[in-house]
Amino acid sequence: MTKLSILAFILLLSAVSNAQQLITPFERDSNQTATYEQIIRWYRQLDQQYDQAKLIEIGKTDIGKPLHLFLLAADKQFASRPGRVTLLINNGIHPGEPEGIDACMMLARNLLKANKLPQNVLVAIVPVYNVGGCLNRGVSRVNQNGPESYGFRGNARNLNLNRDFIKAEAENTRAFQSMFQWLKPQVFIDNHTSDGADYQHVLTYFATQKDKLHPLVSGYMVQSFQPALDKQLTAKGFPSAPYVNHAGDTPESGLIGYNDSPRYSTGYAALFNCFGFTLETHMWKPFPARVKASYVFDEEVMWLCDREAKTILTNRQRADEAVRQQKTFPLSYKLDRSKTDSVTFLGYAAAYKPSEVSGLKRLYYDRTKPFMKRVPYWNTFAVEAQVDKPRTYVISQGWTEIVGELKRNGVTLTPLAKDTLIKVAAYYITDFRTPQRPYEGHYPHSGVNVRTDTQTIQFYKGDFLVPTTQVANRYIVETLEPQGVDSFFAWNFFDSILDQKEYFSNYIFEDTAADLLKQNPILRKQLDEKRAIDKAFAENANAQLEFIYKQTPYYEKTHNRYPVYRIN
Incomplete structure (x- = not known):
């Protein structure tokens, strides 16, 4: 994504928002992310201005402030109903990774302003999940390329909320679980920012581990939904790759699928036949590019849900009924390295040189030597232990x-x-x-x-x-x-x-x-x-x-x- 196209994107968003006098902090200054107060005030304004929008409080958080949920419904019916997919988008579980926060603020406004809401989708947005972390602003992510300041990974109890979905110690998590069971979403997005190796991709993601989902849901997600999503992301200038969890020192050694057990958000969602995506934009890329990538990803998933609503709902209904009757359940999984696939990866050549700090060998990536190649991908997990119910x-x-x-x-x-x-x-x-x-x-x-x-x-x-x-x-x-x-x-x-x-x-x-x-x-x-x-x-x-x-x-x-x- 070129600097010129990113600037054009920001100017376009600014033009839309100027028309209704709702401009995000990011649009005013592309090196800023919204504060907690600005986020909630923004969604309150949308609630007040549009009948198709509703902001509600869904419970407490560990910092004492409420956890909010913002709902978008073309028919003004703000609850799950037959015939409509519920898409849940979570932001700010790690508030130092804020792109989704700013992207969703703009996406919600633009959908309402254009009166172009999906007819077959209830869009449910958590504006910021880790409220305590969002309030604790600073510069704790040492290598991140903007914004100027942002929230902290730990919540008010210094818990990583993306490890809390089973033990549910945080008030945030208990509120989330109650909300999840009320909404019963079929599709879920958790917006994040990644660090680690350097590569060309602005956007990587991992889907719910396919071998843990019911086959009716998993097969559709892998064979239909993801290919369509990847095609749209590429068309919008953001060719994707799996989350860069590499087998050796560099991505060229191959990528390993993420074993998202139920402690994680997507692993928790999978327990209820909801397939999900953890979006990981790359922290070394400019903040505006990361915000745009988050905007595009969330928007494309939403429109795919709208187009594929009947299939998504049918698969979910059948999977739910099958789980009622299922007799044997897996308890743990292990990576099956005998099953190897490959993916196209846009990387940079890796090399080693003496460290200026220690004098010892250190890894670096040479951005003057980009490459595109197929790399191994291990994303099959075998059942390690199971039990009859x-x-x-x-x-x-x-x-x-x-x-x-x-x-x-x-x-x-x-x-x-x-x-x-x-x-x-x-x-x-x-x-x-x-x-x-x-x-x-x-x-x-x-x-x-x-x-x-x-x-x-x-x-x-x-x-x-x-x-x-x-x-x-x-x-x-x-x-x-x-x-x-x-x-x-x-x-x-x-x-x-x-x-x-x-x-x-x-x-x-x-x-x-x-x-x-x-x-x-x-x-x-x-x-x-x-x-x-x-x-x-x-x-x-x-x-x-x-x-x-x-x-x-x-x-x-x-x-x-x-x-x-x-x-x-």
Whole structure:
């Protein structure tokens, strides 16, 4: 994109906005992005001026200010309805990446001014999601080419909101989830800015990982929607490439698809058969070019949704019904390097030279040596772990946080009408790994192993049954099964079950243990066998007492017992 065409774009937008005296800070000065106050004031003005626009507050944020949603509807009906696609566009999840904020302000105004709203699409725009980060303005992105100042990645609690879509610690996220379940969008865009390698593309993006979507949605997205979108982007001067997640030192080594698990916005949306795009404009490109790229991307997705509304809605309806009936659900995925594709990439030659800082070899890109070539692309992910769903899950009412999460995400829960003994399959956590340092305020578990024990457990009036005949089945299974990569167990919601509450006193239990071994030859044999194969165990008196203790009725059944039960 040439400087001349970018200038023409800005002048065109200015001419439109001058006609109605609504000019964005970006249009006044192309090295500026709007502040929070300017953003909300802008959308209020559009709401007041046009009947086809509506600005609403959808909940709280961690900074104490409301989270807003701006709706555009040609028929002035500001809710999801049959026959119309809902396109949700999210801006400012990382406010230091503000292009989408400015682009959507102009896009909304221009659609309203021209009275050219899509007839088959409800356009839902989150003006700025991370309000706390937006208010915390500065220059924290050291290599970014404009604007002059911008918001910060962390929110008011220093959370990265694009890692919060399952644990939902932020008020922002809880508001977003409620909004998402109300809107039930079929298509989603999350506007971002990328860093990393240098290349010619202003615009890269990744779509929802195709192997995680229901085939009815995934097949259409990959075979029809994306090719049409890429064609339009190229025609508008923004040839795209997959998000530049490269396999080696440089993009020429090949690109790897993004494994967007449910903690991320597009991964969360995929749990509900909504396909999405994370747009990544390149931070080294001039800010005006990045804003224009965001404008073009969002606009082209919108018009494709309008044109393809019937197909999008039909695929979604069929996928939702299939998920109700689906029996087996993946819990984790791994990259399949045996499946290789290739994509056209517009890059710069990479080379190495001595660093002026360290004197050691450093990488650089030579912009005088652009190239266009096909590079490998690995974007197939195989199921690593999966599980058959039960007929129903059972969870105690005491886990109020989990119950709240489920309800907010559209899950139907049925409370028990009376105290009831229920035969269930109970998991016991047998192994897991936990990092030494926190990640987003948690120590997420991975490598979880379980064993299953059939037990009859007393449940009480008000405890909950969670049937698995729901559209939300993927969310239910992937959060409630402890081996899920972003399960509630992985995010430490159930860590209290890992604590043993009762113990024994060695010097007293010695006599009890001796009696138990006399009375139970099988236990004696098990102890002898373990001592024979485990030298450390054989030399540890306390470990041997604990081994015996855990085979007795004194040892609490609830230790390491996962408190979400399965009725198979």
